[in-house]
Amino acid sequence: MQKTVLVTGCSSGIGLESALDLTRQGFRVLAACRKAEDVARMQDLGLTGILLDLDDPQSVERAAAEVIALTDNRLYGLFNNAGYGVYGPLNTISRQQMEQQFSANFFGAHQLTMLLLPAMTPHGEGRIVMTSSVMGLIASPGRGAYAASKYALEAWSDALRMELRHSGIQVSLIEPGPIRTRFTDNVNQTQSDKPVEIRVSPPALPSGRRRWWKKCAMLLPAINQSCAIRSPWSPTRWRCLSACCLPARWTKLSTAELKRGMPPPCKTEID
Numbered sequence: 001m002q003k004t005v006l007v008t009g010c011s012s013g014i015g016l017e018s019a020l021d022l023t024r025q026g027f028r029v030l031a032a033c034r035k036a037e038d039v040a041r042m043q044d045l046g047l048t049g050i051l052l053d054l055d056d057p058q059s060v061e062r063a064a065a066e067v068i069a070l071t072d073n074r075l076y077g078l079f080n081n082a083g084y085g086v087y088g089p090l091n092t093i094s095r096q097q098m099e100q101q102f103s104a105n106f107f108g109a110h111q112l113t114m115l116l117l118p119a120m121t122p123h124g125e126g127r128i129v130m131t132s133s134v135m136g137l138i139a140s141p142g143r144g145a146y147a148a149s150k151y152a153l154e155a156w157s158d159a160l161r162m163e164l165r166h167s168g169i170q171v172s173l174i175e176p177g178p179i180r181t182r183f184t185d186n187v188n189q190t191q192s193d194k195p196v197e198i199r200v201s202p203p204a205l206p207s208g209r210r211r212w213w214k215k216c217a218m219l220l221p222a223i224n225q226s227c228a229i230r231s232p233w234s235p236t237r238w239r240c241l242s243a244c245c246l247p248a249r250w251t252k253l254s255t256a257e258l259k260r261g262m263p264p265p266c267k268t269e270i271d
Contacts, residue, residue, distance in 0.1 A: 002026065002027070002028050003026075003027055003028065003076035003077065004027065004028040004029075004030060004070075004071045004074070004075055004076055004077070005022055005027050005028070005029055005030070005075075005076060005077035005078070005079060006029075006030045006032060006050070006067055006075060006077070006078050006079065006116070007019045007022070007029060007030070007031055007032065007079040007081060008032040008052060008054070008079065008080055008081050008082035008109075008112070009032070009033075009081040009082030009083060009131075010031035010032055010033050010038070010042060010047070010081075011033045011034065011035065011038040011041075014081055014131060014176065015031075015079070015081040015082065016031075018079060018081065019031045019042075019045075019047055020045065020047075023046060023047065027076075027077070028048070029047050029048065030047075030048045030050050030067055030070060030071075031045075031047040031048065031049055031050065032049075032050040032051075032052035032063060032082070033049060033050070033051065033052065034051075034052065034053050034054075034082070036051060039051050048070065050063050050066055050067065051063065052082070052112075054082055054084075054103070054104045054105075054107075054108025054109065054111075054112065055084075055100060055103045055104045055108060057108075057111060060108055060111045060112050060115070061111075061115065063112070064112060064115035064116055067116060067119070068116070068119050071119060073118075073119045074119060074123060075116055075119040075120050075126070076120070076123075076125065076126050076127070077126060077127045077128070077129070078112075078113060078116055078120070078126075078127075078128045078129070079128075079129045079131075080109040080112065080113065080128070080129070080130050080131065081129075081131040082104070082108075082109075083104070083105055083131060083133075084100075084101065084104035084105060085101075085143075085146045086098070086100065086101040086145040086146060087142055087143060087145075087146065088142060088145075089141065089142055089144075090144045090145070093144070093145050097145065098145050098148075101145045101146065101148075101149050102148075102149050102152065104149075105146070105149035105150065105152075105153060106149050106152045106153055106156070109130070109153065109156075110156065113128065113160070117169075120169055121164075121167050121169060123168075124167070124168035125168045125169070126168065126169040126170070127169065127170045127171075127172065128160070128164075128169060128170070128171045128172070129171075129172045129173070129174065130153060130157045130171070130172070130173045130174070131173075131174055131176065132150045132153050132154050132157070132173050132174065132175045133146070133147075133150045133175055133176060134175050134176070135147040135150050136150030136151055136153060136154045136175055137154075137175060139151075153173075154173065157171055157173045158173075
């Protein structure tokens with residue numbers, strides 16, 4: 001039986017590439033997007049488009065009901081990949097903006113997962129993959145709201161992993177670093193729509209930290225230029241603690257985790 005996976009945030013970037021790769025691996029992919037035009041585009045790519053706005057609880061309910069109907073209440077995988085960023089110093093971010101940040105990155109993922117779990121748990125197998133961020137490990141100035149939502153997602157994912165331990169459903173979390181996608185096109189800047197610039201006076205930092213900041217300043221642009229999203233061990237997937245400390249956090253792309261649950265598709269060789 002062909003296994004079905006729902007991938008959210010499929011308009012571009014990690015979500016789209018993962019959806020296409022999973023299709024090549026033999027999965028049936030339901031590709032969720034926030035905009036109707038992107039849903040239509042998914043059909044042209046051979047995917048089943050689903051309209052989903054994680055910031056709208058009613059949209060989440062409708063999407064979950066559609067997924068359950070399309071899968072006959074049997075869903076193998078859920079890739080909670082959709083995300084949204086509110087960038088700016090914390091003293092420029094309103095409560096409404098902070099609530100919207102958590103609504104899209106955390107509450108929506110929680111609601112969707114809880115609605116779809118009944119289509120997964122009775123079958124004794126499956127995988128839930130969460131897209132966090134290196135910001136879920138280390139916050140930085142100007143990214144406080146986004147980092148806070150990812151910190152919450154990390155704790156939630158860890159708890160869910162333990163709660164589903166005996167269900168046959170595995171929970172994994174990936175922490176990508178900077179990747180060239182359209183994510184920053186949708187960022188909500190809090191200061192005149194200008195990129196946030198963080199300036200730290202060198203004397204304010206110990207010499208070791210100054211060297212670290214300088215290396216980061218040189219490294220990040222190089223990563224953006226050279227790393228491809230499909231590279232499973234790309235340096236953009238940082239892990240700040242050892243694997244033994246983070247058993248549920250993987251540096252591989254979610255597709256590698258999802259396809260472990262099924263044998264590879266047959267290949268035909270023609271001489």
